[in-house]
Amino acid sequence: xxxLTKTTTISIIFICLSAIxxxxxxxxQVSLVNPIQIVPESQSITGLRLNLIYGKNLNVTxxxxxxxxxxxxxxxxxxxxxxxxxxxxxxxxxDGFVNITKGSSVGLQSGGVNYHQGHFNGLQISxxxxxxxxxxxxxxxxxxxxxxxxxxxxxxFNFDFD
Numbered sequence: 001x002x003x004l005t006k007t008t009t010i011s012i013i014f015i016c017l018s019a020i021x022x023x024x025x026x027x028x029q030v031s032l033v034n035p036i037q038i039v040p041e042s043q044s045i046t047g048l049r050l051n052l053i054y055g056k057n058l059n060v061t062x063x064x065x066x067x068x069x070x071x072x073x074x075x076x077x078x079x080x081x082x083x084x085x086x087x088x089x090x091x092x093x094x095d096g097f098v099n100i101t102k103g104s105s106v107g108l109q110s111g112g113v114n115y116h117q118g119h120f121n122g123l124q125i126s127x128x129x130x131x132x133x134x135x136x137x138x139x140x141x142x143x144x145x146x147x148x149x150x151x152x153x154x155x156x157f158n159f160d161f162d
Contacts, residue, residue: 031055031066044073051081059088069096074103084111089118099126114140134160 027047031037034056044059051066059073069081075090084096089103097112120131129138132146143158
């Protein structure tokens with residue numbers, strides 16, 4: 001690529017990202033600990049949420065990273081943290097040492113402990129997996145499905161595709 005092509009490409013990317021940022025009211029969230037955060041916990045984030053210690057918002061769509069992440073509504077996209085708490089379910093990939101979720105979720109949940117109080121549709125990979133109901137597969141040392149499933153508790157894997 002010549003200099004003009006590189007400059008044009010960078011300019012187009014910058015303009016697109018700027019348009020997205022201006023179109024979305026809360027595109028970026030940075031939090032030390034709630035309530036010391038840019039966007040109040042009662043509002044949603046669409047874009048990037050960075051929680052240095054602990055952050056809390058209504059809904060998060062996009063990329064969520066931090067030590068402790070809490071979403072009181074829906075989580076959509078990718079969430080990485082030591083502890084992830086999601087009250088309204090998620091769609092996407094949730095990875096953490098401890099993942100505690102409620103509601104209906106679709107996607108991949110991975111980490112040390114996955115605890116899902118609701119219907120989970122997808123793949124759980126962890127040392128300990130729990131789902132109240134499941135349509136999918138669990139892989140781990142201890143795998144628990146509250147209702148249905150191959151067996152209520154089974155080592156190494158468990159599944160329910162009904």
